[in-house]
Amino acid sequence: MRKRAAIFVLLFLAAAVTTVLAEERKVPKDEGFGDRPIEITADRLSADSVKNSVTFEGNVIAKQGDVTLSSEHLFAEYARGTGIIEKIIAEGSVRVNQEDKEARAARAVFYNLEQRIVLSGGAYLIQEGNTVKGEAMTIYLRENRSVVTGGEGGRVKAVIQPKGRTGRKERSGQ
Structure with missing residues (x-):
């Protein structure tokens, strides 16, 4: 049961990061980025068509639907010709939020072709x-x-709340 709950929490992150982590190119719907527009704001944007990459720096905020990713840096590599995202790296106080869900790490790397996400730090x-x-x-x-x-x-630490609890102290007598 606990293992199942922990996996559910991790799967949320996978879905949220997959949805959000993209740069401003149209990617085919079957590549995992959804069909909603992605809005990315940052202090600076650098695009390099020779290296097929784009870098957003400083107070990066990427939004798609109800999912928001924030970090200090966001770097994306894409395939020449197709524009399909191959790898995305978010670094520096990485946060992914969706409604009541949140993921944090120093670094997040999404490998699109392998459909793998690595959070570290x-x-x-x-x-x-x-x-x-x-x-x-x-x-x-x-x-x-x-x-x-x-x-x-x-050591890894997981805290799983009993069903119906949210980790907040409940008032007695109510």
Whole structure:
């Protein structure tokens, strides 16, 4: 049961990151980025057509639908000709929010062709009071599985709230 709840929290992150992490190119719907427009704001944008990459720097905020990603840097590599995103790297205070769900890490890398996400640098996920913490988290989207590794001491921590609880103290007598 606990394992199932932890996997659910991780799968939320996978869906949120897959939806959000893209640059301002139209990507085919079947590539996992959805068909909603993506709005990205930053202090600076650098595009390099020779290296097929785009970099957003400083107070980066990427929004698609109800999902928001924020970081200090966002770098994307895309395939020549097709424009399909191959890899996206978000660094510096990375946060992904969707409604009551949030993921945080120092760095997030999305490998589109492999459908794999790697969060590193104090990865932390929370949803409705349930949390998972580790030094690194790897999410395999196609396989519906994830691996969380601990930092110092090699420990991973998961807190799973009983059904109906959100991690907040409930008032007695009500």
